[in-house]
Amino acid sequence: MQFENVQKNFGFGCMRLPMRGKEVDAAQFSAMVDAFLESGFNYFDTAHGYLGTKSETAIRECLVKRHPRACFTLTDKLTENYFAREEDIRPFFAEQLEACGVDYFDFYLMHAQNAGNYEKFRRCRAYETAFALKAEGKIRHVGISFHDTAAVLDRILCDYPAIEVVQLQFNYADFENPGVQSRLCYEVCEKHGKPVIVMEPVKGGTLARLPAAAQAHFDALHGGSAASYAIRFAAGFERVFMVLSGMSTLAQLRENVAFMKDFRPLDAREREAVRKVCEELRKEEFIPCTACRYCTDGCPKQISIPDLFACMNQKKRYKDWNSDVYYANFTQAGRGKASACIACGKCEASCPQHLPIRKLLKEVAAQFE
Secondary structure, three states: OOOOOOOOOEEEEOOOOOEEOOEEOHHHHHHHHHHHHHOOOOEEEOOOOHHHHHHHHHHHHHHHOOOOHHHOEEEEEEOHHHOOOHHHHHHHHHHHHHHHOOOOEEEEEEEEEOHHHHHHHHHOOHHHHHHHHHHOOOEEEEEEEEOOOHHHHHHHHHHOOOOOEEEEEOOOOOOOOOOOOHHHHHHHHHHHOOOEEEEOOOHHHHHHOOOHHHHHHHHOOOOOOHHHHHHHHHHOOOOEEEEEEEOOOHHHHHHHHHHHOOOOOOOHHHHHHHHHHHHHHHHOOOOOOOOOOHHHOOOOOOEOHHHHHHHHHHHHHHOOOHHHHHHHHHOOOOOEOHHHOOOOOHHHHHOOOOOOHHHHHHHHHHHHO
């Protein structure tokens, strides 16, 4: 899986840049860009909404104006908030090129695809527009970034087989998470022969700040940091060609490029440590749901109960925004919110774990709604 001009398998995610007040710290970001390129890496990822639209312009000032275009690879995205109809897409795309100071994007992704916004992208012919821009030389490769179930991903890749890459939330904590479905989505990419770009390998930084009992398993290896094991876990999969990290300091960047410069997949001992870390994290789950899905069969409101419980566990454990995104995904297209529960009790009668589902759904609704 080799794309032209892409060096190595580690990319700079530009969503968490160094800030000085409300502005990007241009001096520090420039130093980070230089160090990144000097280390042999050249992949940068942005989107119009990152840092309140300041990520794109920071890339223009700190990367594009200071380095030849041929020395870096740049990815941008089409986000649903910035178009309402097909006619809006090309002007928005032109604004993105101008904001970044480039004539083309190496990769252009349909952003944060899920069952709900995918219909808007189809209706507005967003994919067709992107493929046309590729034919015109303004995009080198068309792909998607994705936040939903494996079934939805399979549908999109069947509908648009010309998609070249898929960007997934992928890390060891979400690998078997029924809410995120990292493994299942990765297997869909394998089925369709699509290279994978990994986002959130350290889960927004939370896998760099582990509970003491979990961290102890990595400490026993006497090797790298918790973040290094998370990034190397993601990068070790055959179909993964790029792993992104949102770096905010020069120290973070130097640490990451040090272990990715001569990348080595996790060995058996390190994989066992990851397994034990996952076990420790699972002990912290608040709702012991096994996702057997017996509860969903007779639900009159079509509430995706196990998925909502998975979102609740993730929210309680990591306190991140991704849980809210997935909650929204699981409560659309005819599927009820937690608050839609009419307390009929059918779910509890079929639950092998004998969970107080009606009570738990009220807690989920209070958290997310």
